[in-house]
Amino acid sequence: xxxxxxPLSVEVTLPREDVALLKVEGYLDVxxxxxxxxxxxxxxHHGRRHFLLDLSAVPFMDSSGMNIILRVYQExxxxxxxxxxxxxxxxxxxxxxxxxxxITVPVSESRDEALGxxxxxSRAQEAPEA
Numbered sequence: 301x302x303x304x305x306x307p308l309s310v311e312v313t314l315p316r317e318d319v320a321l322l323k324v325e326g327y328l329d330v331x332x333x334x335x336x337x338x339x340x341x342x343x344x345h346h347g348r349r350h351f352l353l354d355l356s357a358v359p360f361m362d363s364s365g366m367n368i369i370l371r372v373y374q375e376x377x378x379x380x381x382x383x384x385x386x387x388x389x390x391x392x393x394x395x396x397x398x399x400x401x402x403i404t405v406p407v408s409e410s411r412d413e414a415l416g417x418x419x420x421x422s423r424a425q426e427a428p429e430a
Contacts, residue, residue: 308332310339318381319418320348321411325357328365328392336365340372349381350418352411356387366401373405382406382421384414 309325320343328336340351351372355361373383385407388396396402408414 308335310336312339312343314348315352315411315415316350318348319350319352319415321352321354323354323357328355328358328361330362330364333364333368337368337371340368344372344375349376349379350421351376351381351383352386352414352418353383354386354411355392356389358392359389361392361395366395366399369401369405380425382418384408384417386411386414 307326308328311323311325313321313323315321322339322343324336326332343351353369358365369383369385376383383405385396385402385405387409388407393402393407396405396407406414406417408417
């Protein structure tokens, strides 16, 4: 019996005009990373500055997935914007922690927590410098 392919599913919703929530489902690896990147690039193209990446349904992520997250993080920072990871599975959280990605890219336990962080960042970016 052949091994079943694990397709990637990415559902994009817009909780706010400049915020894209991407709910990712499936393996985020070398075989599926390009599809994930296309979704992120499309949202960047449409003017989204903040990205909430719900990884609660991702049982496995390799370096390809991490590289895309870090790349969009760098692009978003230049806008200025942000990237937030939401509810990674224990296996994905372990990879994020071991590689230090979770130090760079904030990890939230819920969509509301991540949106709160977006609000804090937006207020800080709008505050006049003293």
